[in-house]
Amino acid sequence: MSKYQKYPEYKDSGFEWLGAIPAHWGVEYSKWMFAERNDKASREDEMLTASQKYGVIPQKLFMKMEQQKVVQVLKGHDILKKVECGDFVISMRSFQGGIEYCGYSGSISSAYVPLLPRDGISTKYYKYLFKSASYIQALQSTTNLVRDGQALRYSNFVQVRLPSPPKKEGDRIGSFLDHETAKIDQLIQKQEQLITLLKEKRQAVISHAVTKGLTPDAPMKDSGVEWLGEVPEHWIVRRLKHTATLQSGIPKGKDLKDKETINVPMLRVANVQDGYLKLDDVHHIQIEPHDLSRYELQDGDVLMNEGGDNDKLGRGAVWRSEIKPCIHQNHVFAIRPTGIEPEWLDLLTRASYAKFHFYRVAKQSTNLASISSTNIKETPLIIPPDDERRAIMEYLKGKLDKFERLEEKSLRQIGLLKEHRTALISSAVTGKIDVRHWNKEAA
Structure with missing residues (x-):
């Protein structure tokens, strides 16, 4: 993070998970910034589902991308909740990665809590704050129920105070993270593609050696x-x-x-x-x-x-x-x-x-x-005869060891990139780095 500037002046936020924040930022009660949306939806509204990978998206789209079914059992007395594009959603029973942003309008089951943002706040900023490791830890610390398989509710959400940068600044932080995390994700994807190619090459080398010989x-x-x-x-x-x-x-x-x-x-x-x-x-x-x-x-x-x-x-x-x-x-x-x-x-x-x-x-x-x-x-x-088997196995041992070293190198690189991504998000959303003068064209 050394290449990024710090803010000129900081103050104590009063909360250990947040630490020192820029002097002009506020810290507000969550309930003043996000209300629990209690609107009922009809069964004609499109059903949405929440995932850490995609956020809140239509079930049909999720099934298509993941090539798997979403089992949604609705009983006669179940109440569907209305959710609008721009809301946030707490996944009450699968809370492992923060609160998900909703980019669609539709209905969700009672297993979710929809959050309605107050006018004038930066949803681009809170998309990243709610996914940051420090915030997730603070939210999980409000209850032991998550570990016991119980529901995470709005009452837990409101226990954690939220940093409140000016909207324009929050939007700039969100845009900065959109750009920088996209670059990191591309690098991760390239390493994952390399691992896939190495696995394919490894199988091809094995297949040729054991069926055609040396x-x-x-x-x-x-x-x-x-x-x-x-x-x-x-x-x-x-x-x-x-x-x-x-x-x-x-x-x-x-x-x-x-x-x-x-x-x-x-x-x-x-x-x-x-x-x-x-x-x-x-x-x-x-x-x-x-x-x-x-x-x-x-x-x-x-x-x-x-x-x-x-x-x-x-x-x-x-x-x-x-x-x-x-x-x-x-x-x-x-x-x-x-x-x-x-x-x-x-x-x-x-x-x-x-x-x-x-x-x-x-x-x-x-x-x-x-x-x-x-x-x-x-x-x-x-x-093959004994001597040929031994020769082929010795040959493949050298080849497979090389593939393994290359794969381990890629996995280490992926781990470092993910650590950098996590640290960058945490630093930006908690004000440890100043990106107010960042612009996409110069990046």
């Missing part, structure tokens, strides 16, 4: 699998069921009343990522002692998800006894290969041809898919 002029043969095409002539193609056994996981909800139990760690779908394990949040489960040997993971198991979102279908990683003992739930399969390395099987399941097999045989529903153990067992495996 010798460009090797004699080829038809694999016998339509979507796989040709493979090196001396390689073997066989079904997974002839090279591995599959262990299903433990189902939840078993009645254990009056039975002896033990408490053990259990892997879930969330723990099994694409090529690695996420073990920072491993749940435990009570089971009968004799079930431990039935569901326990063994070193070298290749874990594979039954399904979920389409991108989770068939994803997996190699288990190396990171936790002992440990079992797995029934939505995670443990595949035990024989005659090939678990790392080779893991690479095959990450290749494009295997992903296509999983997708084509999966049971599909809205944005979800699941694959049965029977269909996993039918996955075609490509098996």
Whole structure:
């Protein structure tokens, strides 16, 4: 923030979350600046929904952008609330990121509190103040109900005093933040696009190496699998069921009343990522002692998800006894290969041809898919001779390590950009930097 000037004179705001503010700013009661709008809406008005990503927008538009349904259950006695363009909306039961600006007129459910701004204040300024980390923390500190899943109400909102810059100055702060955060968001988007390209390139490198090998002029043969095409002539193609056994996981909800139990760690779908394990949040489960040997993971198991979102279908990683003992739930399969390395099987399941097999045989529903153990067992495996497998795995290790370093670099850059965005918003809306003389053309 060193490149921005400070205001020439400050005063104590009287509130810890706000700190010192410019001497000519005021601090006012929230209820004097934003009234609770209590107008009833009709069921003919367009239904709106609130999201941290888009603000308050029509449900149809949200569903189109997110490609998912919004389940809105309205009972006969439910009262729809009127909301106008330029209002703000408190999302009472999903408060995680401030108060959302409403750019549309329509109706909202009783799960929201609409706020009507007083004439003469800068809504462009308050759009950013309400999304700033310091304000969110101050608002959340008014109640423990949010953490308990209870409603956040207008009575909580009015407990936090609001800084009040002159309208023209507030508009200038809003315009400044519109411009600067848009630039930051573009940089974040470029890094996210780079990560997507790296993932695509990584899969392409894996797919080519495990299906074509490292010798460009090797004699080829038809694999016998339509979507796989040709493979090196001396390689073997066989079904997974002839090279591995599959262990299903433990189902939840078993009645254990009056039975002896033990408490053990259990892997879930969330723990099994694409090529690695996420073990920072491993749940435990009570089971009968004799079930431990039935569901326990063994070193070298290749874990594979039954399904979920389409991108989770068939994803997996190699288990190396990171936790002992440990079992797995029934939505995670443990595949035990024989005659090939678990790392080779893991690479095959990450290749494009295997992903296509999983997708084509999966049971599909809205944005979800699941694959049965029977269909996993039918996955075609490509098996080169031992020395070639080892050479390919060594080659891919170097390539994948490079991709991982590049992806980690992009993720760090995204983290720094987001931190800068948060700090810039906080500094501007609390008056720690003076942008009154900023103009877009010179920026």
